[in-house]
Amino acid sequence: MPTSYLLALDQGTTNCRAILFDGQGQIVSSTQQSITQFFPKPGWVEQDPEEILRVQLAVMQDTVAKAAVNPGSIAALGLTNQRETIVLWDRHTGRPVYPAIVWQCRRTADICANLTARGLAGEISERTGLVIDAYFSATKLMWMLDELPGVRARAERGDLLAGTIDSWLIWHLSGRQRHVTDVSNASRTMLFNLHTGTWDEELLREMRIPMAVLPEIVSSSGLVATLDPVILPGGIPISGIAGDQQSALFGQACLESGMTKNTYGTGCFILMNTGRQLVRSHHGLITTVAWDLGQGLEYALEGSVFNAVSAIHWLRDSLGMIRRSSECDQLAAAVDDTGGVFFVPAFSGLGAPYWDMQARGMMIGLTRGSRKEQIARAVLESIAHQSQDVLECMQADSGISIDSQTASHLPLRVDGGASVSNLLMQFQADISGLAVDRPLVTETTALGAACLAGLAVGIWPDLPSMSSMRSTERLFLPAMATAERQQRRAEWKRAVAAAISYGHSGCL
Numbered sequence: 001m002p003t004s005y006l007l008a009l010d011q012g013t014t015n016c017r018a019i020l021f022d023g024q025g026q027i028v029s030s031t032q033q034s035i036t037q038f039f040p041k042p043g044w045v046e047q048d049p050e051e052i053l054r055v056q057l058a059v060m061q062d063t064v065a066k067a068a069v070n071p072g073s074i075a076a077l078g079l080t081n082q083r084e085t086i087v088l089w090d091r092h093t094g095r096p097v098y099p100a101i102v103w104q105c106r107r108t109a110d111i112c113a114n115l116t117a118r119g120l121a122g123e124i125s126e127r128t129g130l131v132i133d134a135y136f137s138a139t140k141l142m143w144m145l146d147e148l149p150g151v152r153a154r155a156e157r158g159d160l161l162a163g164t165i166d167s168w169l170i171w172h173l174s175g176r177q178r179h180v181t182d183v184s185n186a187s188r189t190m191l192f193n194l195h196t197g198t199w200d201e202e203l204l205r206e207m208r209i210p211m212a213v214l215p216e217i218v219s220s221s222g223l224v225a226t227l228d229p230v231i232l233p234g235g236i237p238i239s240g241i242a243g244d245q246q247s248a249l250f251g252q253a254c255l256e257s258g259m260t261k262n263t264y265g266t267g268c269f270i271l272m273n274t275g276r277q278l279v280r281s282h283h284g285l286i287t288t289v290a291w292d293l294g295q296g297l298e299y300a301l302e303g304s305v306f307n308a309v310s311a312i313h314w315l316r317d318s319l320g321m322i323r324r325s326s327e328c329d330q331l332a333a334a335v336d337d338t339g340g341v342f343f344v345p346a347f348s349g350l351g352a353p354y355w356d357m358q359a360r361g362m363m364i365g366l367t368r369g370s371r372k373e374q375i376a377r378a379v380l381e382s383i384a385h386q387s388q389d390v391l392e393c394m395q396a397d398s399g400i401s402i403d404s405q406t407a408s409h410l411p412l413r414v415d416g417g418a419s420v421s422n423l424l425m426q427f428q429a430d431i432s433g434l435a436v437d438r439p440l441v442t443e444t445t446a447l448g449a450a451c452l453a454g455l456a457v458g459i460w461p462d463l464p465s466m467s468s469m470r471s472t473e474r475l476f477l478p479a480m481a482t483a484e485r486q487q488r489r490a491e492w493k494r495a496v497a498a499a500i501s502y503g504h505s506g507c508l
Contacts (some may be wrong), residue, residue: 003294004022004073004074004459005020005022005023005028005067005069005073005074005075006020006021006022006023006076006077006078006450006451006452006453006454006459007019007060007063007064007074007077007078007450007453008021008076008077008078008079008080008446008447008449008450009022009056009060009077009078009079009080009169009444009446009449010057010081010244010445010446010449011052011079011080011081011082011165011346012079012081012082012102012244012265012266012399012445013037013055013085013102013103013170013265013266014034014035014266015032015033015035015061016032016033016035016052016055016056016059016223016395017030017031017032017033017446018031018056018059018062018064019020019063019382019406019443019446019450020063020064020067020069020074020444020445021447021450022470023160023454023459025441025447025450025451025469025470027441027443028067028069028260029063029064029067030060030063030443031058031059031060031063031066031068033055033058033059033445034301035047035048035051035052035053035055036048038471040393041107042222042422043105043107043109043348044105044106044107045101045102045103045104045105045257045313046100046101046102046105047085047090047099047100047101047102047362048088048096048099048101048293049096049099049168050080050096050302052165052168052169053168053169053172056409056497057231057322058233059255060232061232062065064232066490068246070234070267071232071234071236072121072192072233072234073234073273074232074234074236075237075241075453075454075457075459075461076236076238076239076450076453076454076456077173077227077235077236077237077238077239077240077453077458078238078239078240078241078242078247078448078449078450078451078452078453078454079166079169079170079238079240079241079449080166080241080242080243080247080445080446080448081164081165081166081169081172081243081244082102082103082105082244082448083103083164083184083185083188083243083244083245084135084136084137084140084188084189085100085101085102085103085137085147085163085164085191085373086100086101086137086140086141086162086163086164087100087162087165087167087168088141088144088151088155088160088161088162089160089161089162089168089211090154090159090160090161090347091158091159091160091161091179092159092217092350093174094171094176095468097144097148097151097154097160098144098148098151100142100165100168100242101140101144103135103289103424104135104266104306104348105134105140105162105507106134106348106349106357107134107140107143108134108139108140108142108143109134109357110357111134111139111142111143112132112133112134112139112357113347115139115164115206115207116132118130118206119251120206122191123203125195125298127193127194127195127200127202127203128187128189128190128191128193128194128200128203128288129194129278129280129286129288130188130190130286130287130288131284131286131355132190133355133357134349134357135304135306136188136189136190136304137164137188137189137190137191138189138190138191138203138207138209139190140208141162141207141209141213142207142209144207145208146208146211152208153489155210156210156211156212157283157409158212159214159337161179161213162213162214162215163181163215164181164185164188164243166180166181166182166185166241166243167179167180167185167199167215168182169239170224170238171227172228173225173227173228173231173238174224174225174226174227174228174238175230177225178216178224178225179215179216180215180216180217180218180224180225180241181215181216181217181218181241182217182218182219182220182241182242182243182247182291182292183197183217183219183220183289183291183292183297184220184241184243184247184288184290184291185217185241185242185243185288186199186217186241186289187288187289188243189419190213191203191204191207191241191272192217192289194278194287194289194297194299195278197297198217199211199217199397200382208470211288212346217389218241219291219292219293219294219455220241220242220246220250220291220293220298220452221239221240221291221292221294221452221453221455222239222294222339223237223238223454223456223457224237224238224239224241224482225237225238226238227476232504236272237453237456238450238453238458239452239453239456239457240450240451240452240453240454240455240456241373241449241452242291242448242452243446244263244286244291245263245269245271245302245381245445246271246291246300246448247444247446247449247452248261248263248269248415248416248444248445248448249261249271249273249290249300249448249452250291250448250452251366251415251443251444251445251446251447251448251449251450251451251468252413252415252439252444252448253466253467253469254271254273254312254313255273255414255463255467256273256275257273257274257275257277258273258274258398259272259273259412259413260272260273260394260412260413261390261412261413261414261415261444262387262412262413262414262415262416262428263414263415263416263419263444263445264308264383264414264415264416264417264418264419264424265308265309265417265418266307266308266309266310267303267304267305267306267307267308267309267310267351267385267446268305268308268383268386268390268416268500269302269303269305269452270302270303270305270387270390270391270394271288271290271300271301271302272300272301272302272394273290273298273300274290274299274300274398275298275299275303276296276297276298276299276379277470278299278399279299279301279397279398281301281352281393281397283392283393283396283397284303284352284353284354284393285297285301285303285352285353285390285393285394285397286303286304286352287300287301287302287303287408288300288302291452293455297383298422300351301394301397303351303352303353303389303390303391303393303394304351304352305351305352305383305386305389305437306346306347306348306349306350306351307345307346307347307348307361308345308383308386308418309325309345309383309416309417309418310345310347311345311379311382312325312328312379312380312418313381314345314347314434315328315375315376316328321372321375321376322376322451323348323458325417328376328380328422329380329423329424331372331373331376331377332373332376332377332379332380332423333423334373335371335373335374335377336374337369337374337377338365338369338374338378338381339365339369339370339374340365340367340376341364341366341370341374341375341377341378341379342363342364342365342378342491342492342494342495342498343361343362343363343375343379343381343382343407343495344361344362344363344382344498345359345361345379345382345386345451346357346359346360346361346362346497346503347360349503350496350499350500351388352390352393353389353390353393354389354496356500356503358435358500358503358504359496359499359500359502360501360502360503361499362499362500363375363378363500363503364495364498365495372454377458378508380385380421380423380427381427381431383418383424384424384427384431384432385431385489385492386502387428388428388431388432388489389496391432392411393489397481410438411434411435411437412432412434412436412437413437413439414430414433414436414437414438415430415438415439415442415443415445416442416445417441419438419442419479422444422476425438425474425476426476426479427478429476429477429478429479430478430479430480431480431486431488431489433478433480434483435475435476435477435478436475436476437472437475437476438471438473438474438475438476439470439471439472440469440470440471440472441470441475443487451466454466499508
């Protein structure tokens, strides 16, 4: 039989990527290109949807060209995307009516406060599994409908379409034929009912969002559309869609209840597969959809850390302390510890498990002898501490002790840009008391999209044959004494409390 390939589009917060995989999950070729973020006001974050589309198409076509494969040998295309970022566009012209409002944007904090004051927090949590926060898509869409002149009338007439980045891209990839989103992306909007698997009409009424603008909800794995031959010939089926973190969970082969992964990207995103069980959090986490493979919804517990690798970028771009992100690791490795320095990167508030939009970044424990190497190490360690905050809550909510899993279900599977840091991965193991498993193929977000697409077209006969492709590159085992771990965790929590207290002090 001729070789079949799988094409994955990975549209992230800071770049667009395309990766061509073979049937064994190995990378054949890839291309990546950065996209621009705009910060028009403090706390506001925007992107140009047309730039996202243009760059994503370019890297896709370049990836296929570099591989020198016939597009007809590409069995399927899968798409994964930054979640919660939302686009509103004209269905007739295909042009966005406003920049994409990015998941990091905090402009809708007042709208969130109003929803809470109206007593909707409990109802939204029960129906959607989410907390009221500017992170999610619904209040961003509310803002556009209310603040942009004439937009609400156009939306109510049916002239506008709205959706997360997957919807925006697939509408164009399909030749403007399909306006869809998958269940994992839909579950991030604060408009999706976890029980019915549909848009929640009561919440739409409460938020004054017209149903007509929203996409059709589809499974994460299944034929959705055919790629427009103008983009690439060959009649390539689009058959896999998932939000980036759910895609990484799938790409990490966390297919059974209790299996957990952490993606170290712009933020940190820790997900635990809970299977068909819808687990409610009592510790500041959210309940979300993992995926639907055509047999019904499967769920996950999630903790979202807003600033992780972005803290390293802050050292590079804002302070000029390093020239390349990798230099943070090199600086940090030059010292044995932080010298008592702790850094809380609450640039846009704190996510799980605190959900405090007023918290602000803080560095404490500085002395005259503090060095840039210790600051760099404190930045790296903050990523692991924030992740451990979530892991502690995850184990409490689920009743599953992650480190008691069997050897075949290694405790914490990791991926994302910062997972290449041996120092960070070892500290994560130390501060968590868990083994940390880094895979051989670290592009697990794109791999998850490819696997979802491949399953739909029969590349693998079942999930076990697909998951057997995953292999471990390195296992990091905890080496820190329990007493030291407890002391460092207590010091970290004091630093977080100070960041929260300052944010609410009226000093801003």
